[in-house]
Amino acid sequence: MIEVKALYQKFEDNVILHNISLKIVEGDFLAVIGHNGSGKTTLIKHLNGLLLPSKGKVIVDNLDTKKSSVEIKKKVGMIFQNPEDQLVYSIVEEDIAFGLENLGLPPAQIRDKVDAILKQLHISKLAKENVNNLSFGQKQLVALAGILVMEPKYVVFDEPTTVLDPVNRENLFKVMQQVNRRGATVILVTNNLGDLKFVKRVIVLNKGKKIFDGAKPSKRTLEKADIYA
Amino acid sequence: MRNLLGQFQEKKTPVHALDPRIKIVLVLLLSIGIFALNTTKAMTLASLGMLFVLIIAQMSPITLLRNILPLSYFLVFIIAMYLLFSPEKIQEGMLTIWRFMLLIVLSSILTFSTTISDLIYGLEKLLTPLRIIGVSPRNVSVMISTTIRFIPLLTYEANAVRDAQESRGASLHKPKHIAAFVSSLLMRTFRRASNLADAMGSRCYNDVNYSHMKQLRFSLRDSIAILIVASAMVVLR
Numbered sequence: 001m002i003e004v005k006a007l008y009q010k011f012e013d014n015v016i017l018h019n020i021s022l023k024i025v026e027g028d029f030l031a032v033i034g035h036n037g038s039g040k041t042t043l044i045k046h047l048n049g050l051l052l053p054s055k056g057k058v059i060v061d062n063l064d065t066k067k068s069s070v071e072i073k074k075k076v077g078m079i080f081q082n083p084e085d086q087l088v089y090s091i092v093e094e095d096i097a098f099g100l101e102n103l104g105l106p107p108a109q110i111r112d113k114v115d116a117i118l119k120q121l122h123i124s125k126l127a128k129e130n131v132n133n134l135s136f137g138q139k140q141l142v143a144l145a146g147i148l149v150m151e152p153k154y155v156v157f158d159e160p161t162t163v164l165d166p167v168n169r170e171n172l173f174k175v176m177q178q179v180n181r182r183g184a185t186v187i188l189v190t191n192n193l194g195d196l197k198f199v200k201r202v203i204v205l206n207k208g209k210k211i212f213d214g215a216k217p218s219k220r221t222l223e224k225a226d227i228y229a
Numbered sequence: 230m231r232n233l234l235g236q237f238q239e240k241k242t243p244v245h246a247l248d249p250r251i252k253i254v255l256v257l258l259l260s261i262g263i264f265a266l267n268t269t270k271a272m273t274l275a276s277l278g279m280l281f282v283l284i285i286a287q288m289s290p291i292t293l294l295r296n297i298l299p300l301s302y303f304l305v306f307i308i309a310m311y312l313l314f315s316p317e318k319i320q321e322g323m324l325t326i327w328r329f330m331l332l333i334v335l336s337s338i339l340t341f342s343t344t345i346s347d348l349i350y351g352l353e354k355l356l357t358p359l360r361i362i363g364v365s366p367r368n369v370s371v372m373i374s375t376t377i378r379f380i381p382l383l384t385y386e387a388n389a390v391r392d393a394q395e396s397r398g399a400s401l402h403k404p405k406h407i408a409a410f411v412s413s414l415l416m417r418t419f420r421r422a423s424n425l426a427d428a429m430g431s432r433c434y435n436d437v438n439y440s441h442m443k444q445l446r447f448s449l450r451d452s453i454a455i456l457i458v459a460s461a462m463v464v465l466r
Binding site: 045048050070073074076077078080082084085086087088089090091093094097098099100101102103104105106107110111114131132146147150 | 345346375377425428430431434435438439441442443
């Protein structure tokens with residue numbers, strides 16, 4: 001379980017997150033929605049210790065993000081908005097192996113896991129390709145493979161659908177649902193109302209404050225957060 | 230850059246099969262050796278040796294020419310300098326050109342027979358002793374990899390910024406507009422670098438406890454290659 005306790009985040013004099021508290025249980029499939037600048041990305045960067053709280057605590061499976069950096073990063077995988085910015089190596093299979101190499105796994109085990117995830121996401125034929133030659137949707141799958149191969153318990157998607165066409169968007173949601181069915185908790189950050197139909201729970205942020213946490217926010221709540229259909 | 234780094238062709242040859250560490254070391258040694266050659270006879274023998282390696286590596290003359298041609302201006306420049314300032318030493322100039330050509334052939338064989346990732350991994354392994362003086366081989370290799378990975382992206386960004394500015398009447402011939410272009414490109418580059426750092430951090434990047442999917446193995450073939458090169462260097466000395 002991930003517990004966010006009275007989280008405040010300040011950058012210089014700007015308070016980005018105000019007293020956010022929430023619990024994310026295992027198997028959950030939730031969306032964090034809010035307009036630009038509402039603090040969504042800042043909040044999720046706390047979930048795997050990329051940011052540390054100015055005040056408050058973030059606890060992942062009883063581990064404090066301030067104390068257990070690597071252990072938490074292994075548990076919480078992050079898929080960023082633009083796959084271009086998260087692919088480190090030029091060759092697909094080498095990039096997918098990057099996270100496992102950082103964990104110091106034996107070479108044979110890395111090979112097996114990379115082959116398995118390529119097969120699972122139906123991208124085995126791309127294994128030796130240069131990432132610069134792939135389409136945007138393929139790059140997103142490679143970025144996703146690089147995270148899923150580390151078998152995280154929680155997978156955070158930061159606005160992954162923003163620049164996708166409808167077909168790739170649909171495909172990505174299928175993968176998210178598959179990941180969720182396999183037991184991982186999926187946390188989706190979005191500003192697209194259409195994405196909410198796929199999730200079980202919605203958290204609405206407005207100006208760094210949590211204004212809703214439940215199954216379906218009302219139209220009024222969404223409008224309060226400057227989110228319109 | 231593309232010619233020098235992106236010309237690898239997969240082939241089943243003894244040259245391709247050599248350990249990248251050995252290839253890097255041999256290329257470095259041979260490069261030094263080439264500059265020590267002073268006679269036409271020694272240069273001819275070295276060239277014949279290089280030709281032999283080219284044939285074994287199954288590198289086509291067209292591929293080789295593609296690597297030599299972009300540097301031909303440099304070679305012409307050297308000859309022109311000799312002709313202008315010391316025409317009496319033109320023979321020495323020709324030898325210099327010959328040496329540069331051999332160096333280009335040598336580096337071409339290396340990049341033709343070794344993938345970029347193998348080269349970087351080989352370099353990382355060779356840099357391991359530098360840990361003693363605080364240099365992290367892992368950081369160096371990842372830095373090279375990300376640089377190669379991001380060159381096309383930076384080109385794309387530069388074109389996007391240029392197009393956006395030109396569509397609003399800017400001209401890259403005016404210093405003021407060049408400054409705007411550079412600052413905008415730098416901002417985009419820093420943003421990408423920051424995103425990449427986050428992505429690497431979230432994938433547990435470290436330069437202490439890590440492993441590699443690939444494993445390099447020193448084999449009998451590598452020992453033979455070292456022996457042949459060492460013998461050649463002794464003979465040509």
